[in-house]
Amino acid sequence: MLELKFKRTGVGTKLPKYATKDASCFDLYAAHDAIIRPSEVVAVGTGLMFEPPEGYGMVIYPRSGISFKTPLRFANGVGVIDNDYRGEVKVLLENAKPKDYKLRVVPAYITVDGEERMNDYKYGQLPEGTIVIKRGDRIAQGMLIKVEQVQLTLAKKLSDTERGEGGLGSTGTK
Secondary structure (H helix, E strand, O other), X not given: OOOOEEEEOOOOOOOOEXXXXXXXXXXXXXXXXXXXXXXXXXXXXXXXXEEOOOOEEEEEEOOHHHXXXXXXXXXXXXXXXXXXXXXXXXXXXXXXXXXXXXXXXXXXXXXXXXXXXXXXXXXXXXEOOOEEEOOOOEEEEEEEEEOOOOOOOOOOOOOOOOOOOOOOOOOOOO
């Protein structure tokens, strides 16, 4: 079994773990509370730094439950942690609910589980659709992947294929 070394950036950071014995990805947790208002992007730290083994990198994916239950999305689609990066892994989260200045301020917020909770005013007045991430919430999942660098070669011509340059749905949906 491969070893993936990691260290905490602070005390009390929740350690990554696989939710089930056959899970493909390990869960990553928020190291601090975060408030993400509609249309905002926030970098939420995991409080962890990783050292992938030589020849490997890490990818950080969204959790499907969060994407299904809330308007929270990865701002960059997927995170890539290079083998030589040793800084804290942060997750770029976007609240995809459109910003509307007519939104009412309500005494509630949305959790990463999609539940609406009454605001205890610890967070002050929040616009409707605001998502509050609390320290220890599962916010992403990571996977170690084999990485092989390639020889990049500029060519004047590429080989022909049946498909050619077709893209963006050119092969149909059925």
